[in-house]
Amino acid sequence: MMRRGGASTAGYADRADAGHRLADELAEYAHRDDVIVLGLPRGGVVTAAAVAERLGVALDVFCVRKLGVPWHPELAMGAVATGGVRVLNRDVVEQLGISPAEVEQVAQRERAELARREATYRGDRPPAQLEGKVVILVDDGIATGATARAAVVAVRRHQPAKVILAVPVAPPQAVEEFAGVVDEMVCPLTPPSFEAVGRWYTDFRSVSDAEVRALLT
Structure with a gap:
């Protein structure tokens, strides 16, 4: 609906x-x-x-954290979320020629921020x-x-x-x-x-x- x-x-x-x-x-x-x-x-x-x-x-x-294009962080090429989920916008990745290594570098950084936020917001809950x-x-x-x-x-x-x-x-x-x-x-x-x-x-x-x-x- x-x-x-x-x-x-x-x-x-x-x-x-x-x-x-x-x-x-x-x-x-x-x-x-x-x-x-x-x-x-x-x-x-x-x-x-x-x-x-x-x-x-x-x-x-x-x-959840956006995965920004390395040279244009405001443009999303995907996102990572709680539970180890990663979603990629294949069109953006392919059109801009972003390599797997570049995607993984951004993903690692954002997963670290994701973990920090989980701990900050949730605490012991x-x-x-x-x-x-x-x-x-x-x-x-x-x-x-x-x-x-x-x-x-x-x-x-x-x-x-x-x-x-x-x-x-x-x-x-x-x-x-x-x-x-x-x-x-x-x-x-x-x-x-x-x-x-x-x-x-x-x-x-x-x-x-x-x-x-x-x-x-």
């Missing part, structure tokens, strides 16, 4: 505002013990916390139990979709009952690409002239590790 459209073309005030809008779209999942909201760090955790609070359901973090649960994966937006796709692949390994991807904004083509990947996709804003995620927020300030920890505790 795909749900999109309805948000003002002006976008959102901030990540919490975006989370409240997503929660309105997900009202049928409110106050259910079998539902958990997973935020993708860092900004996605702020949005996820607003979703979980309004729905009255559990919140946790699910770590064990990972959330996802088997048989309705998992709502939340980020503050999608550009290429590489990180979200890696998160979906990783979550599927835990045999959830259902995987929902909820993001406030994404380009139309990215939304379409997830049609056969998740059970349900919620994206209120799909502007044809996308530009960047931050373009659709009035306040898109950076989120610190300390803020993420505070939201999770």
Whole structure:
């Protein structure tokens, strides 16, 4: 199921505002013990916390890291996620002639950062139990979709009952690409002239590790 459209073309005030809008779209999942909201760090955790609070359901973090092209780090060639998952965008890798060694070098660095974030955000808390649960994966937006796709692949390994991807904004083509990947996709804003995620927020300030920890505790 795909749900999109309805948000003002002006976008959102901030990540919490975006989370409240997503929660309105997900009202049928409110106050259910079998539902958990997973935020993708860092900004996605702020949005996820607003979703979980309004729905009255559990919140946790699910770590994923983009693999940036070596000479253009903002361009994603793939992503790594909790559980040893690595997803590559073969088109980007082949078109730019990125070697396996270059991919692995970036992947090693990002796996180290992934482990650091897991320890920082989770501490002694064990990972959330996802088997048989309705998992709502939340980020503050999608550009290429590489990180979200890696998160979906990783979550599927835990045999959830259902995987929902909820993001406030994404380009139309990215939304379409997830049609056969998740059970349900919620994206209120799909502007044809996308530009960047931050373009659709009035306040898109950076989120610190300390803020993420505070939201999770």
